[in-house]
Amino acid sequence: MSMIRRSSAEFLGTFWLVFGGCGSAVLAAAFPQVGIGLLGVSLAFGLTVLTMAYSIGHISGCHLNPAVTVGLWAGGRFPAKDILPYVLAQLVGAFAAALVLYVIATGKADYSLAVNGLAANGYEAHSPGQYSITSALAIELVLTFFFVLVILGSTDRRAPAGFAPLAIGMALVLIHLISIPVTNTSVNPARSTGPALVVGGWALQQLWLFWLAPLAGGLAGGLAYRALAEEAPAKPAITGQAESSST
Helix, strand or coil: CCHHHHHHHHHHHHHHHHHHHHHHHHHHCCCCCCCCHHHHHHHHHHHHHHHHHHHHHHHHCCCCCHHHHHHHHHCCCCCHHHHHHHHHHHHHHHHHHHHHHHHHHCCCCCCCHHHHCCCCCCCHHHCCCCCCHHHHHHHHHHHHHHHHHHHHHHCCCCCCCCCHHHHHHHHHHHHHHHHHHHHCCCCCHHHHHHHHHHHCCHHHHCCCHHHHHHHHHHHHHHHHHHHHHCCCCCCCCCHHHHHHHCC
16 A cells, blocks of 8 residues: 555544544533533544544554554554654644634634633643643553553454454543543644644643653553563474473
8 A cells, every 4th residue: 555545544534533532522522401521522532543443444554643653663563664654644634623623613603712722632720620740741651551552452463353443442432531631631642733733822832741741652552562462482392392291
C-alpha cells in the first residue's frame, strides 16, 4: 500500500476521532435534559476508534495517534521511516476536524469559544476537576502506556483474530471514563493539538504536556510489550537429555 493512501487513511481516521469525540463533548455532553454526559463522551471516543479500526485498519493500521505510532515503532511493529508522514497526516486530520467542529458550534447563538471551549485538554485551572500538573502528567503517561499495551497485545498474531478493534475501542472508553475529570483526556498528541490550535492562548501554552506524557507512555508501552511478548529462540536439544528422556 502506498504512503499516500496510508497517510490519507490516517488523515480521515484522525478527523473522525476528533470530530466524533470532541464533537460529542462540545455539542451533546451538556445538551439540556438529554445530554449524553461523561459516559456518552467516553463511548463516542471509543466508537470512533472502533469504527475506524474496522474501516481503515487494513489500509494504514489505524493509528490515529502519534503516541500509538511511536509505541508501535518501539514494539517492533512499525518502521521509523514512516513515523513522520503518519504523524503529519494525524495532525492535519485533527486540525481539520477542530475547524469544522468550530464552524458548527458557532452556529448556536450563545456559543463562546472562551466559555464553551472545544474540548481542549488542560491542567490546573483548565482541568475539568482542577487537577494539578503532576496529576495530569501521571495519568496521561500511565493511560497511554496501557493503551499501547492493549493495542500491541490485541493485534498480536497470537491473539484471537478479529477482536482487536473491540478491545482497542473499549480500552479508549475506559481511559476516558477514568481521566476526563483530570485532563479532558488526551492520550493522543494529535487530538490535543487540533483543538488547541483553534482555541489558542492557554490551550497552546499547556499543549507541551499532552505531547510529552503520551509520547513517553507510548514509548514505554511499546518497549514493555516487546519485552513481555517477544518469543525467545528455540533452545537446541541437548543430546544426553534427549536420549535419557526417551528411555
